[in-house]
Amino acid sequence: MSKRPDRLPILLLALLASVPETALGHAAFVEADAVRAVRVEGRYATGEPMAGAQVTVFAPADPAEPWRQGQTDADGVFLFVPDGEPGRWAVRLRQAGHGGMAHLDVPADTAAPLVLATGRAAAPSPVQKTVMAACVIWGCIGTALYFRRTRAG
């Protein structure tokens, strides 16, 4: 405990020494770079955006430890830049026990495009949905009729 106050001035000096001169003169430099970012969008089955959902990004090096955490905006969108590390990145969205995972492959070549491995929202169109639902329902009705018929016979 007693040693800390002695160290403090030294630390402050070191910090001051490291500040660039330009900053003392109130100059500001703005750099803008185009980077390769990932846009994650969460939607419920009804098409509504998952606004304010919790996002956790996992880097390829450690798929168990979160690399970055955040929240989707009002449109259910979250942006991040997978800087450097090539390999399979994972993004998880969750809100009230709903959500899912998406995986994307980041190639070592920075000019190559990112590849979405899993998690593409393949929501069926209303027509597809109706046809699939009708098939299952007809299967159930058929089963019911079959058993009713054998019973009667």
Next chain:
Amino acid sequence: MHLPDGLVDGGTALAGYAACAVLVGVGLWQVNRRPDPGALVPRAALLAAVFFAGSLVSIPVPPATVHLTLAGFVGVLLGWLAVPVIVIGLFFQAILFGHGGLTTLGLNALIMGLPALLAFAIWRLAGGDRRGRPTAMALAGGLGAAGVLLAVALFAAVVLLGLPDDVDAAMERRAVGIFIAAHLPVAVIEGVVTAAAVGLLHRAGSGLLRYG
């Protein structure tokens, strides 16, 4: 109210499958003990269709969108067969629409199946199938509504007890709270649906409400 893949750890998902397998086994064994086990199949098949389609109907309850669960409904009308029927319905929802995960199928079946079995137990204890039409309808309505509330409570318990460390627990609790509140109107709707179904079957002949 279906747990998706990827949010629940492997151990919990496996435990869900194990518990669900026990319930399906006991259910099928109970049905097999009856003098005519096949007699319930047509009804089970039809209610599987209703359960499957019921949860595809979205009801907007701002700010969320919810759907019918029909847990109490299938429990009252199917008894022990409710769990196998729920498993089949959830399986088709998962593979066709991605509604609920395949790894979490066991857990989801428990979330729906336990309220169904509880509704069945109360219905049997209260002798619902031997009551007059108004009493049977009131009882079924209550059980239909209670089924939703219990299913939501089980869902919330699984979500909140299994929260990983990297999730903001307070934020997730708030989201679950909104989710629970959004299901209160669903409980009312399902109560009415269950009461109406039992009323119809009662009018058609009270034998339809009996599973022996």
